[in-house]
Amino acid sequence: xxxxxxxxxLLGLLAVKxxxxxDLGRVMRSPISFFWEAxxxxxxxxxxxxxxxxxVTYQAVAQHELPDKKIYTITEAGRALxxxxxxxxxxxxxxxxxxxxxxxxxxxxxxxxxRDLFHYHEQYHFSKLQQYEEVQRRLEExxxxxxxxxxxxxxxxxxxQRGLGFEREYxxxxxxxxxxxxxxxxLSSSASADS
Amino acid sequence: xxxxxxxxxLLGLLAVKxxxxxDLGRVMRSPISFFWEAxxxxxxxxxxxxxxxxxVTYQAVAQHELPDKKIYTITEAGRALxxxxxxxxxxxxxxxxxxxxxxxxxxxxxxxxxRDLFHYHEQYHFSKLQQYEEVQRRLEExxxxxxxxxxxxxxxxxxxQRGLGFEREYxxxxxxxxxxxxxxxxLSSSASADS
DNA sequence: TATCCCATGTAAGTAGTTACATGATTAC
DNA sequence: GTAATCATGTAACTACTTACATGGGATA
Numbered sequence: 001x002x003x004x005x006x007x008x009x010l011l012g013l014l015a016v017k018x019x020x021x022x023d024l025g026r027v028m029r030s031p032i033s034f035f036w037e038a039x040x041x042x043x044x045x046x047x048x049x050x051x052x053x054x055x056v057t058y059q060a061v062a063q064h065e066l067p068d069k070k071i072y073t074i075t076e077a078g079r080a081l082x083x084x085x086x087x088x089x090x091x092x093x094x095x096x097x098x099x100x101x102x103x104x105x106x107x108x109x110x111x112x113x114x115r116d117l118f119h120y121h122e123q124y125h126f127s128k129l130q131q132y133e134e135v136q137r138r139l140e141e142x143x144x145x146x147x148x149x150x151x152x153x154x155x156x157x158x159x160x161q162r163g164l165g166f167e168r169e170y171x172x173x174x175x176x177x178x179x180x181x182x183x184x185x186x187l188s189s190s191a192s193a194d195s
Numbered sequence: 196x197x198x199x200x201x202x203x204x205l206l207g208l209l210a211v212k213x214x215x216x217x218d219l220g221r222v223m224r225s226p227i228s229f230f231w232e233a234x235x236x237x238x239x240x241x242x243x244x245x246x247x248x249x250x251v252t253y254q255a256v257a258q259h260e261l262p263d264k265k266i267y268t269i270t271e272a273g274r275a276l277x278x279x280x281x282x283x284x285x286x287x288x289x290x291x292x293x294x295x296x297x298x299x300x301x302x303x304x305x306x307x308x309x310r311d312l313f314h315y316h317e318q319y320h321f322s323k324l325q326q327y328e329e330v331q332r333r334l335e336e337x338x339x340x341x342x343x344x345x346x347x348x349x350x351x352x353x354x355x356q357r358g359l360g361f362e363r364e365y366x367x368x369x370x371x372x373x374x375x376x377x378x379x380x381x382l383s384s385s386a387s388a389d390s
Numbered sequence: 391t392a393t394c395c396c397a398t399g400t401a402a403g404t405a406g407t408t409a410c411a412t413g414a415t416t417a418c
Numbered sequence: 419g420t421a422a423t424c425a426t427g428t429a430a431c432t433a434c435t436t437a438c439a440t441g442g443g444a445t446a
Contacts (some may be wrong), residue, residue: 012299
């Protein structure tokens with residue numbers, strides 16, 4: 001039984017505190033989230049796999065009119081595995097971005113529609129950026145932990161910086177594309193008015 | 196039979212010029228490449244699927260002591276499909292980056308190993324950046340096409356900008372992490388020397 | 391002597407998505 | 419009355435990866 005990256009995402013969250021499968025799914029979708037996503041249909045089976053491998057344990061909590069809650073906790077074996085995996089070498093990520101693929105065929109498409117498409121994505125990444133900036137303000141209220149490399153807040157701050165940089169750059173790129181298309185639209189409309 | 200994003204990658208390349216499956220695989224791995232990757236074991240079956248759907252045709256070329264070459268060409272149907280798809284709305288990308296997941300657990304790991312890991316990735320993304328800058332210089336030698344939104348070079352320039360921004364930002368983030376870890380390593384070693 | 395280049399594919403396996411199932415409670 | 423929240427899961431499907439197959443010619 002191999003340990004997948006999703007397993008390390010779950011272990012990484014459980015190393016900070018205990019969660020139910022449901023809560024793990026929620027934090028992964030939360031603003032700062034992670035650079036990872038998963039559905040419950042993947043999370044639940046994955047957690048029980050981790051349990052049979054002895055990397056996590058759970059405590060069942062009975063509830064009123066709802067299925068039992070399973071509160072998962074990382075084991076020492078889980079912690080040890082996570083610690084060594086965290087610094088093991090990996091290959092750089094394979095990037096698969098559909099919008100970039102669309103961009104490659106923009107030369108054949110309608111410029112106005114193209115502009116609208118990129119404007120939508122500019123808005124999206126700009127609003128993500130603002131969410132991350134809000135988290136940054138909150139973290140910087142207690143700056144002590146940010147310089148302590150043994151604190152989970154230190155690590156959270158690191159990935160937040162990646163989020164900020166990524167969204168800022170993505171939004172700027174979209175804006176640049178919109179401006180270029182806008183320019184081209186104006187030029188062609190004035191050219192047709194001339195003729 | 197559904198049309199996947201890889202299909203549009205292949206159609207996007209074939210809309211510019213004809214290629215064999217082998218050459219398509221090579222351009223996808225080339226410096227500027229695409230924000231997409233695929234193995235031959237996926238490309239070849241995908242091309243024959245596109246052929247049965249009438250989106251591409253091929254011409255077989257016999258070779259000396261080698262299997263026949265199949266030179267693929269996009270059809271009018273393929274062009275029309277690509278043109279409309281290019282501006283159809285999509286959801287923002289799901290980002291899955293293993294290094295960011297590792298970063299989240301760095302607080303439990305050995306700082307020296309962590310620094311080495313991020314230094315390696317800084318080097319990688321910096322060298323990618325330099326490759327892209329070389330392509331940029333080459334493209335900017337003939338700036339006419341760069342402003343013509345109906346030219347494939349215009350679209351290539353757009354995705355090149357994304358590549359430049361992405362690699363620049365990624366390298367800068369890694370460098371920032373290395374500096375933070377370096378600082379923490381120095382502080383802890385001077386603290387242990389004091390005691 | 392070994393590895394890369396050319397050129398095509400098949401077969402088996404894995405990680406992820408979509409759809410389905412249950413069911414009471416609260417918010418719009 | 420419609421959707422979201424809590425809470426767990428199974429089943430079927432799709433996209434992508436890894437391993438295997440062929441084989442001659444050029445480069446290190």
